Amino acid sequence: MAADTAVAASPEDTLESLLREAEALKQKLEEERQKLNDVSLCAVGARLEAISFPALKLRRVLKGHQAKVLCSDWSPDKRHVVSSSQDGKVLVWDAFTAARELTVPTPSTWVMACAYAPSGALVAAGGLDNKVAVFPVPPPADEDAALRRRTVATHTSYMSCCLFPNTDRQIVTGSGDGTCALWDVESGQLLQGFQAHGADVMALDLAPSDMGDTFASGGCDRAALVWDMRTGQPVQAFDTHDSDVNSVRYHPSGDSILTGSDDSCCRLFDLRADREVARYAKDSLIFGVNSVEWSLSGRLLFAGYSDYTACAWDALRGARVCVLCGHEHRVTRVQLSPDGTALCTASWDATLRIWA
Secondary structure (H helix, E strand, O other), X not given: OOOOOOOOOOHHHHHHXXXXXXXXXXXXXXXXXXXXXXXXXXXXXXXXXXXXXXXXXXXXXXXXXXXXXXXXXXXXXXXXXXXXXXXXXXXXXXXOOOEEEEEEEOOOOOOOEEEEOOOXXXXXEEOOOOXXXXXXXXXXXXXXXXXXXXXXXXXXXXXXXXXXXXXXXXXXXXXXXXXXXXXXXXXXXXXXXXXXXXXXXXXXXXXXXXXXXEEEEEEOOOOEEEEEOOOOEEEEEEOOOOOOEEEEEEOOOOOEEEEEEOOOOEEEEEOOOOEEEXXXXXXXXXXXXXXXXXXXXXXXXXXXXXXXXXXXXXXXXXXXXXXXXXXXXXXXXXXXXXXXXXXXXXXXXXXXXXXX
């Protein structure tokens, strides 16, 4: 009796064929995308008139930290600035007068991140102690702010960045354990975890929308990810950088994100095109980008470098229009005030500077 016997494919053969099919589909998708990539943003922007950018002048120098300033954030009142440092202290400043209004010691050194709540009544800070704590500003009369400090989040490695997603009741954190997390401020409960980065998370930014349900992150895996806060899953990924991504910022329109990296350049990724559309770099710039920021219009971008300078770039033409010199060590943070009238830079030289 003759019978045809079919030989079943092994699981390994099936997996290999599926992987080959997936790679072929990826290649086809990339070819279709390249067909639409007819011209670069800077090539189109070159047809525009050069922007007339007034020289920023140094208005205030905030001195009070005893070690490297690692992070800063503007208050929603457009007047106060909070800063955190390697000296283990969180300071609140009056940017108009350069006066130090509040000093809050923390249990550990290297307070790597700080952030104002949307109401301006809370400040969050954390660092090498793996925790994020919040405290009221200003504290109740005749009471030490450090006594009102309470822990609201705990990671398994250092806390590198944090932000409030349009509410005082929740906080998003990024950590050296490679994860981001959403926490309830009142109870300290973990509401949502975000796990997709392959290395330390270094930066966070919230999408400029009233819903507040999308944010971006950058990490030492050289990738920038866009997350859906409701599902805990990444919805877009960009990985064209050659080194750690230290900073990420949404364009004011919400349609693109800007990243700064140790590879000495800033890159602009369009979320609608799902690709990089511009690169901001010069051959003479060989030091890493530690922080990036947008102007209110989105025409200018600011970047802080490890060569002790901060630069302003024309986002459409890709040309550098201003260099801010004065710091004596690497610039770790650049941030525009909420009304767009002043730029705050923080540095490892233990100072913050206000430019306008």
